[in-house]
Amino acid sequence: MSINIIIKNAVKRYGDVVIIPDLSLDIKKGEFFTLLGPSGCGKTTLLRMIAGFNTIEGGDFYFNETRINDLNPAKRNIGMVFQNYAVFPHMTVRGNVAFGLKNRKMSKEEIKKRTDEFLELMKIKEYENRLPERLSGGQQQRVALARALAVHPDVLLMDEPLSNLDAKLRVEMREVIKEIQNKIGITTVYVTHDQEEAMAISDRIAVMDKGVIQQIGTPKVLYHRPANLFVATFIGKTNVLDGKIYEENGEKGVMLENAKFPMKNLNDLAVDGLNVKLSIRPEEFVICEHGCGSLKGIVEDSVFLGLNTQYFVRLESGEKVQITRESSIEDTIEKNSEVEISVKTDKINVFSEDGQRALIG
Amino acid sequence: MTKSRKRPLELWHLISIAITLLYLLFLIVPMFNILKESVYENGRFTLKYFIQFFSEPYYFNTILNSFKISIATTLFSLLVGVPLAYLYNLYRIHGRSVVQVLIILSSMSAPFVGAYAWILLLGRYGLITKFFAELGIALPSIYGFRGVVLVLTTRLYPLVFMYVSGALRNVDNSLLEASQNLGVSGVKRFFKVVVPLCTPSILAAALMVFMRAMADFGTPLLIGEGYRTFPVEIYKQYVGETSQNYNFAAAISVIAIVITAIVFLVQKVASEKFSFKMNALHSIERKKAKPVTSFFIHAYTYIVVAISMLPQVYLVYCSFRNTNAFGNFTKGLSLNSYKNAWKYVRTALPNTLIIGLSTMVIVVLMSILIAYMVVRRKNTMNNVLDTMSMIPYIIPGSVIGIALVLTFSKGWLVLTGTMAIMIIAMVIRRIPYTIRSSVAVLQQIPITTEEASISLGASKLKTFFKVTTPMMASGIVSGAILSWVSIITELSASIMLYSARTQTLTLSIYVLVSRGTDGAACAVSTILLLFTVISLALFMRVSKNKDIVM
Known part of the structure; x- marks a missing residue:
């Protein structure tokens, strides 16, 4: 039942404004695929093109081999979950879940059976006769999900389904969604601007900016080996510093201030003397008190977060970096103390000066 | 590249074509005929009626008079209505729900009925006049300018009250607290914070009051006596005190439309300048005032309500007074007036019900369809439809009446004297208001709800009937009840x-009043009031007492 989605050279325009210039994508069968990006990046636009609520100005959309560009949204067999739930306020919970089934040729018994099944799956059976106004946000979102899944759709589309919920409920519902998706194995396209949510829930993520896909990959790849500076800064926290490539005695590396860090994984684009941007995540710095590192800095402030402690360190160049270190009982470093810093060269990322290209690999 | 979504002619296209044709036939063509009638006489172009109107002070003064009355009424309505809304929403008042119902009720009577009641109270032979005359005090005359403004103000200040109350409900309590915290409270706060916050609503209410006062016809006719306003003049030219003159009536109508259109546009520009959005997280808490203040607050509120309800109450009382064979009041109480009124009510009541209900059904149906097309299916044709549907908003009722007579008294479609033409007129008069409120209701419904339905396999038509319409229902029903009352x-x-066959209750009152049959007139007024009260009660139930916007 599940299908794969292929998008070739999609174009979206509103009048003269180009929202999506040229986008291609291949979503695998049964995959949990997330479109992630800042607001206005075109992720919701793309989702609504798949759903059939936005016109398509160019390109082709396929569900398996079927081209769906001109297919009526009612005939696409899509389950959709909206940011504002879009639960029908004038129908009971049961009425909402059964609504899609009544649009198909199904016997009454079948409808009842299927409705019961999904009411139970989403744990909302006890509210079946209530009107949505008497449900909490989380419960309403459960109704919306049950309603979308009850029709056995080929694809599940979710448009920021958790952003109207409070933080605790968001984490809870995120697990519910992941679990249900795993159980049913339905191809899912999920839209969010919350990178943590995307990382927690997705098989693969497409990071979008200004209508262009910046990178597609598993959460792990996006975090460790971002394709460009935008992805590096959008996913997780990172320190961006100016550096230079050096090459001496056949050894390549990056120079940060006056410290040299030899690296083994630089590619051919990294030539001697090239100005580069370094993306160093807080946990990729190592603070050591005596003589291990070649960078020097002064601790300006620290925040104790339990598991970790965050240090805000002013480097000699005047740049401020954030460094994460596992907390231990005795060793909180005092403010204004001088420290030496080293870098985990196998983990950091190096980009061209414009931030567009990775120089690793 | 593929051009997608080029669908064949849909049902919705047919509907918008059908509605556009209806508008053309029943609104645009009649309006065009008015324009034609005003400049063509016996097949020849002439501006003589316009020249006559502007050169003879007798006619020109009718416009000036209308302006004076509208401005005075608007001013007084604001002076009464804004403080009333402020006190009502900021302080605790005993019997507040009764107060509100009475205020709304006093806005719902036909204005000329109010005028008539005031004549019974303060006219030459009025109850209060006689009472003071016996004490040797001569009251100022109620006829003319003063009377018209009094009657219109008592009927129209509730609009201001309702609009401003609506705005105050959206004012967050913290805004008032913040202003107090910054050292601005009491009267100063009223002028510096509350009034500016309510300015958009005050402007909207002012326009509404102005338009109604300008177009009102019954009040100046009854109580204006020598004070002529232009709707009265249109009517006089039309029925012909001396001789019928459609051309001149049409010319005055055209001038009237131009003036109301200008007022409408000026207000629109002004209100765009002041427009902002508010949304109260915590609405204003009503405070208990200090005893002395509280006394004045109550006195003000009760006196305003009492004055505006007085005519209604007095009419009800009069309807039970004994009458002689000529229909004049004598001593004692009886049901004579109802017996005399029966002969009118017998035909007028069914007429009122048929005209009212059919109008309501047509108005509701068309409003839902038009609102849906305007909000959800924006295209050039539907934008034109939207604009067209607002035209009647600026056209005085008497002009609509004349335009329909001019168009449908001859030619292939003769409707004069039928019930159909009455219904058409009512639909045209009422539809802009219902469309506006339906549009407002629909705009509040997120489009995703309909998309959810479509993605679940429901067709667009099914979505419209099963999802969109039910969600609009409560807003529409309450709008429909208000339409019904008006x-x-x-x-x-x-x-x-109207003709003898299509006389309604309101028309019966008018006929009875003009014949001087006071008792029966009071009786029919009481019956009409009863209808209004029942409708209002129904409205309160349906809308759970939300904003009333007329």
């Missing part, structure tokens, strides 16, 4: 169109 009390268009 239809059954309508006079200015129907007086041009």
Whole structure:
């Protein structure tokens, strides 16, 4: 039942404004695929093109081999979950879940059976006769999900389904969604601007900016080996510093201030003397008190977060970096103390000066 | 590249074509005929009626008079209505729900009925006049300018009250607290914070009051005496005190439309300048005032309500007074007036119900369809439809009446004297309001709800009937009830169109009043009031007492 989605050279325009210039994508069968990006990046636009609520100005959309560009949204067999739930306020919970089934040729018994099944799956059976106004946000979102899944759709589309919920409920519902998706194995396209949510829930993520896909990959790849500076800064926290490539005695590396860090994984684009941007995540710095590192800095402030402690360190160049270190009982470093810093060269990322290209690999 | 979504002619296209045709036939063509009639006489182009109007002070003064009355009424309505809304929403008042119902009720009677009651109270032979005359005090005359403004103000200040109350409900309590915290409170706060916050609503209410006062016809006719306003003049030219003159009536109508259109546009520009959005997280808490303040607050509120309800109450009382064979009041109480009124009510009541209900059904149906097309299916044709549907908003009722007579008294479609033409007039008069409120309701419904339905396999038509319409229902029903009330009390268009067969309750009152049959007039007024009260009660139930916007 599940299908794969292929998008070739999609174009979206509103009048003269180009929202999506040229986008291609291949979503695998049964995959949990997330479109992630800042607001206005075109992720919701793309989702609504798949759903059939936005016109398509160019390109082709396929569900398996079927081209769906001109297919009526009612005939696409899509389950959709909206940011504002879009639960029908004038129908009971049961009425909402059964609504899609009544649009198909199904016997009454079948409808009842299927409705019961999904009411139970989403744990909302006890509210079946209530009107949505008497449900909490989380419960309403459960109704919306049950309603979308009850029709056995080929694809599940979710448009920021958790952003109207409070933080605790968001984490809870995120697990519910992941679990249900795993159980049913339905191809899912999920839209969010919350990178943590995307990382927690997705098989693969497409990071979008200004209508262009910046990178597609598993959460792990996006975090460790971002394709460009935008992805590096959008996913997780990172320190961006100016550096230079050096090459001496056949050894390549990056120079940060006056410290040299030899690296083994630089590619051919990294030539001697090239100005580069370094993306160093807080946990990729190592603070050591005596003589291990070649960078020097002064601790300006620290925040104790339990598991970790965050240090805000002013480097000699005047740049401020954030460094994460596992907390231990005795060793909180005092403010204004001088420290030496080293870098985990196998983990950091190096980009061209414009931030567009990775120089690793 | 593929051009997608080029669908064949859909049902919705047919509907918008059908509605556009209806508008053309029943609104645009009649309006065009008015324009034609004003400049063509016996097949020849002439501006003589316009020249006559502007050169003879007798006619020109009718416009000036209308302006004076509208401005005075608007001013007084604001002076009464804004403080009333402020006190009502900021302080605790005993019997507040009764107060509100009475305020709304006093806005719902036909204006000329109020005028008539005031004549019974303060006119030459009025109850209060006589009482003071016996004490040797001569009261100032109620006829003319003063009377018209009094009657219109008592009927129209509730609009201001309702609009401003609506705005105050959206004012967050913290805004008032913040201003107090910054050292601005009391009267100063009223002028520096509350009034500016309510400015958009005050402007909207002012326009509404102005338009109604300008177009009102029954009040100046009854109580104006020598004080002529232009709707009265249109009517006089039309029925012909001396001789019928459609051309001149049409010319005055055109001038009237131009003036109301200008007022409408000026207000639109002004209100765009002041427009902002508010949304109260915590609405204003009503405080208990200090005893002395509280006394004045109560006194003000109760006196305003009492004055505006006095005519209604007095009419009800009069309807039970004994009458002689000529219909004049004598001593004692009896049901004579109801017996005398029966002969009118017998035909007028069914007429009122048929006209009112059919109008309501048509108005609701068309409003839902038009609102849906305007909000959800924006295209050029539907934008034109939207603009067209707002035209009647600026056209006085009497002009609509004349336009319909001019168009449908001859030619292939003769409707004069039928019930159909009455219904058409009522639909035209009422539809802009219902469309506006339906549009507002629909705009509040997120489009994703409909998309959810479509993605679940429901067709667009099914989505419209199963999802969109039910969600709009409560807003529409309450709008429909308000329409119903204003239809059954309508006079200015129907007086041009009615025949003996299509006389309604409101028209019966008018006929009885003009014949001097006071008792029966009071009785029919009481019956009409009863209808209004029942409708209002129904409205309160349906809308759970939300904003009333007329």
